Amino acid sequence: MNHQPFEEWLLNDKNLTSTEKRDLNSHLRICTHCTALSATGLALRSANVIAPAAGFSVRFQQRLAAQKIAERRKKLWGMFVLTLSGLGLLGWFTAPFFYTFITSPVEWITVIIGYFLFAITSLHALTEVLAVFVRVAPGFIPPYAWMVLVSALAGFGLLWIISIWRFSNRAPRGVSA
Template sequence: MNHQPFEEWLLTDKYLTPSEKRELDLHLRTCVDCTALSATGLALRSARVIRPSAGFASRFQQRLALQKAADRRRKILGALALILCSAALLVWLTAPYLRAFTAAPTEWLATLSGYFLYLTNSARAVSETLLVFARVLPNLLPPYLWMMIVSAVAGFGLLSSVSIWRFARLPQGVAS
């Protein structure tokens, strides 16, 4: 069944001429869908808009402010709980070392300084090895491999700069 133009008339609340009204009445007598549509429109039109009681806006704002304050309190409490938990965990993890340290401070300091010495020594050894590699590698690797590495690095740099450029050029709103 063809519901046009009746459906449109009902949906847009069009002002109908007497002949159009007759046509619509005839269609409504045979069409269940459009009758339902018409009934819905009537119900919507006859529904009363309830006015908010006096002081609704201020009460709403008050409640919103209270809710925001409660939210802030909850966030602060959460942060405090997190800090306390991490502090407790830290104490629990370091307690054995602290106890050992207080039992024999000088031995611990010696161990610690020995450890730092070991760290600096290994760092120096690693950097020296890297320097040697840097000096030797250019002679070891064939030229085409170097070209491949350089072009790969350059291509990656170009790609990332292009994608950044594309993100930076996103449309800044809709022109009117």
């Protein structure tokens, strides 16, 4: 069967004259191929006609903006809670020191000076020990092991100083109480 020019009319969505329309309709009645084509064209056209509901894009953008704001607010809240808990923890840890400082500042200052003197003498002793080590060690310890040893010693020294400071710090507080 010859589908021209009907097929072309349907494919190109041609504006038909009344005579052409009549010819097409009579062809469609006998041709399933062109009927299917015409139905598809109609379906596509009706699909094109369906536009998004009025204000759809506006609503979409509004929802997007609201979501962004909510996300930002959530982030801000997270940061706020984190900062607050951090400050709270810091306050909880430092409160006893502040308290003792306020109740007995002279004693506290004495303790601080004592600690610094102790730290300086400890560091002096430590450096002397290290100096002896440095003089002796290179002969039988490879450089990288030596570096590890020095850093470990420094760490232990720091821990030692801190623990002794804590211990000595407890004594005047017990006396003043």
